[in-house]
Amino acid sequence: MKWRIIRLEEVGSTNDYARGIAEESPEGTVVIAKRQTAGRGRKGRKWASPEGGLWMSVILKPEKTDPRLVFVGALAVRETLAEFGITGWIKWPNDVWVGEKKIAGILTEGKAGKFVVMGIGLNVNNEIPEELKESATSMRELLGREVPLEEVLPVLLKALERWYRVFEESPLKVIDETRRRTLILGKFVKVITDEGVVSGIARDVLEDGSLLLETEEGPLKILHGDVSLRFR
Numbered sequence: 001m002k003w004r005i006i007r008l009e010e011v012g013s014t015n016d017y018a019r020g021i022a023e024e025s026p027e028g029t030v031v032i033a034k035r036q037t038a039g040r041g042r043k044g045r046k047w048a049s050p051e052g053g054l055w056m057s058v059i060l061k062p063e064k065t066d067p068r069l070v071f072v073g074a075l076a077v078r079e080t081l082a083e084f085g086i087t088g089w090i091k092w093p094n095d096v097w098v099g100e101k102k103i104a105g106i107l108t109e110g111k112a113g114k115f116v117v118m119g120i121g122l123n124v125n126n127e128i129p130e131e132l133k134e135s136a137t138s139m140r141e142l143l144g145r146e147v148p149l150e151e152v153l154p155v156l157l158k159a160l161e162r163w164y165r166v167f168e169e170s171p172l173k174v175i176d177e178t179r180r181r182t183l184i185l186g187k188f189v190k191v192i193t194d195e196g197v198v199s200g201i202a203r204d205v206l207e208d209g210s211l212l213l214e215t216e217e218g219p220l221k222i223l224h225g226d227v228s229l230r231f232r
């Protein structure tokens, strides 16, 4: 991949910026901002993005828009953390956790048949806001030292490229690896879906990327949802 990096001091959201330029930009264009003033998670939830974190969005032009692309980002982040000695797990579908805390989120958006923008927010050296201290962590906190963003970025881009190639060749290989690296399988979880709240044991990530939940009423396939784990 020929990466072309656009660096911004500050932006509302790198995903919004990337979406705005995506149609006329080549695949591999990466938008990075030091700070996001309106960083977003799914459903418009706020993503805290003070200086020190890696806030970026990658423009991709896959043959087809595929919701499973989110796992390419999650696997790449997991692998990047591993390079720095941190063991992270994918929390289906779009987060990476270390222990009981979130360290990264992936937000894929796009225009069918035109482009996909993959936003990756990774807590590197940034402060974690007070209200998230219980549920979020950073590389700095885990390693006890700052890690220059310039060291993290090439590792992440390399991993992204590799998993993107694997995906183009065979999405099922990406699903297989996602299964192996998913935190919640075998655990009792509560899932908030648009249809309501369901709970059960997370059994599998299926070929289409959905979560298979074993509920008291039988197996249930979940395409979209927010999973919460009961740690204790």
Ligand code: ADP
Binding pocket: 040, 041, 042, 043, 045, 046, 047, 048, 049, 094, 095, 102, 103, 104, 105, 123, 132, 135, 136, 137, 226
């Ligand atoms: P999830 O996929 O976990 O539901 P979202 O994609 O909706 O998460 O991301 C937004 C949520 O992530 C926020 O509601 C907040 O709880 C949490 N959050 C916000 N900023 C950060 C951050 N920098 N690091 C970790 N978690 C964060």
